[in-house]
Amino acid sequence: MAPSAQGPSEAGRPGALRTRLERDLRACMAEYPELFNAARFPDRPFRAIADLVARAVSAAGPGCTLEQLRVPARASMWVLAADALIHTQSVYLTEILAIVRRCMEVAHGAEPGPDDPLARFLADLYRETAATPAFAEPGPVGAALGSAWREELRRMLHAMACEWEWKALRGIVLATERDTGRDAVDRQVGGLPPVTLEEYLRIAPNMGTSWVNLTYWITVGDPRSLRHLPPLRRASELIQQILRLATDLASHRPGRLSTEVHALLLADAGVVRTRARDLSLEADQILGSLAAGCPRSVAYLRWQLDYGAGRYGAVPDYRGQLTY
Numbered sequence: 001m002a003p004s005a006q007g008p009s010e011a012g013r014p015g016a017l018r019t020r021l022e023r024d025l026r027a028c029m030a031e032y033p034e035l036f037n038a039a040r041f042p043d044r045p046f047r048a049i050a051d052l053v054a055r056a057v058s059a060a061g062p063g064c065t066l067e068q069l070r071v072p073a074r075a076s077m078w079v080l081a082a083d084a085l086i087h088t089q090s091v092y093l094t095e096i097l098a099i100v101r102r103c104m105e106v107a108h109g110a111e112p113g114p115d116d117p118l119a120r121f122l123a124d125l126y127r128e129t130a131a132t133p134a135f136a137e138p139g140p141v142g143a144a145l146g147s148a149w150r151e152e153l154r155r156m157l158h159a160m161a162c163e164w165e166w167k168a169l170r171g172i173v174l175a176t177e178r179d180t181g182r183d184a185v186d187r188q189v190g191g192l193p194p195v196t197l198e199e200y201l202r203i204a205p206n207m208g209t210s211w212v213n214l215t216y217w218i219t220v221g222d223p224r225s226l227r228h229l230p231p232l233r234r235a236s237e238l239i240q241q242i243l244r245l246a247t248d249l250a251s252h253r254p255g256r257l258s259t260e261v262h263a264l265l266l267a268d269a270g271v272v273r274t275r276a277r278d279l280s281l282e283a284d285q286i287l288g289s290l291a292a293g294c295p296r297s298v299a300y301l302r303w304q305l306d307y308g309a310g311r312y313g314a315v316p317d318y319r320g321q322l323t324y
Contacts, residue, residue, distance in 0.1 A: 082118060156210075
């Protein structure tokens with residue numbers, strides 16, 4: 001199924017799709033009140049979440065309909081809910097591993113428990129994604145998409161769990177080193193896992209970008225994009241790393257001790273920006289090679305690339321407010 005044109009009202013009013021998408025996301029939040037409440041998002045603009053997601057998804061998917069963007073947008077909301085559950089509600093690693101296990105079981109078709117809203121939300125997303133023509137196609141094509149979707153989900157959840165472990169370890173060191181100088185603490189803790197910027201970027205899948213992007217390609221069902229999925233996924237992975245670094249640069253507050261694990265503990269801001277530029281150049285080369293073959297998906301990823309570079313006036317800070 002190729003992307004269809006927007007309806008007359010959406011074509012005539014650029015904000016119409018965003019408005020309808022935001023309305024759907026607010027309905028989604030109402031469906032899962034246990035996941036979307038101010039207590040789960042203590043450091044984020046909770047009431048603006050639906051607007052922020054709708055703005056990003058609708059801007060990145062021009063020419064798409066609400067039906068095509070609805071599932072990817074809801075997948076973005078699920079990422080936020082999973083991240084909040086792991087990082088604000090989970091106390092023990094065993095709790096997090098249980099969350100990962102239950103979610104992966106649902107991704108393989110298991111029914112969620114009645115008292116597990118995160119798994120119920122994921123089950124709804126899985127059913128809608130699995131019902132699309134591309135995913136449901138019999139044979140190796142549909143099977144490969146299903147396998148890729150579950151693999152991206154697994155990588156994202158494992159990255160979230162890994163970050164939780166790193167934060168817990170950092171918290172232990174900070175608690176036992178209170179009598180040392182702040183700079184000394186930061187330098188010492190910066191050597192705990194991860195020890196290099198490249199190792200740190202291995203948790204970039206916790207951004208959820210690649211999983212949401214794959215959901216977008218599956219639900220839109222553009223044959224040209226599906227034929228070029230391996231290089232598109234590679235570009236998406238690079239952009240995911242860029243967004244992780246951009247988030248760290250936006251959220252870093254010099255001189256403030258925190259258990260957060262971020263790139264600025266491993267390298268100074270100039271080195272981080274240089275690495276982000278290198279990643280951007282690599283992603284740009286891939287997108288350039290794909291421009292003729294799947295222009296819609298290239299435009300979609302270029303928007304994300306520009307967003308991560310702050311070219312739309314805001315650098316994303318997913319740990320708190322947007323930094324303008």
